Amino acid sequence: MKRLAAVAAVLMLVTACSDEPPRLHDPGYGAGRGIYDTRPDTPYTFHEMTLCLNEPGSAVVTDVAPIEPAGGFEVLGFSVLPVEGPFVGHLGEPTQRMADAGYPADGPMVVDDVCPDEQSGEGGTVFTLAVEVAHTDPAAGSASGFLVTYESGGETLTVVKPFGISLCAAPQQDPPPPECETRIVEPD
Secondary structure (H helix, E strand, C coil): CHHHHHHHHHHHHHHHHHCCCCCECCCCCCEEEEECCCCCCCCEEEEEEEECECCCCCEEEEEEEEECCECCCEEEEEEEEECCCCCCCCCCCCCCCCHHHCCCCCCCEEECCECCCCCCCCCCCCEEEEEEEECCCCCEEEECEEEEEEEECCEEEEEEECEEEEEECCCCCCCCCHHHCCCCCCCC
């Protein structure tokens, strides 16, 4: 009888888990990038963040918002594109616009494949999340990461991408001025 109850509990757990919508994978670690000699109100594009699903299905990215923005830092636009070949990004320079690098400018931003196997790298597809950002402060603007909002399985969900960006008006220097340091949000 105890064995039957245990089997029933496992089946209920499996059934409950299978009702969860596919989620965007969270790698659990952060990174960052800073650039110097930036100008206020000028768009800069970054493409180092990646997206893929934890299980088969699809997700539509609906919004990307900065976490802990400073210096008038804002997201001007975002786009999603599958990675082709060994390169994650499609941009040559941060001043290149997303559309010029082949990122879709409109329509649904769909992630529709699982992550490649962590051990072998086989199977699945990684998608690049590109963001165009700007700052209004004359000295610098920054964010410690991005909150990605998406729809999957009829639910609205979010994932934190701990990718810090610093846009610094000063020329490159070591150490960087405090307003130019790249901060990275702690992943949950």
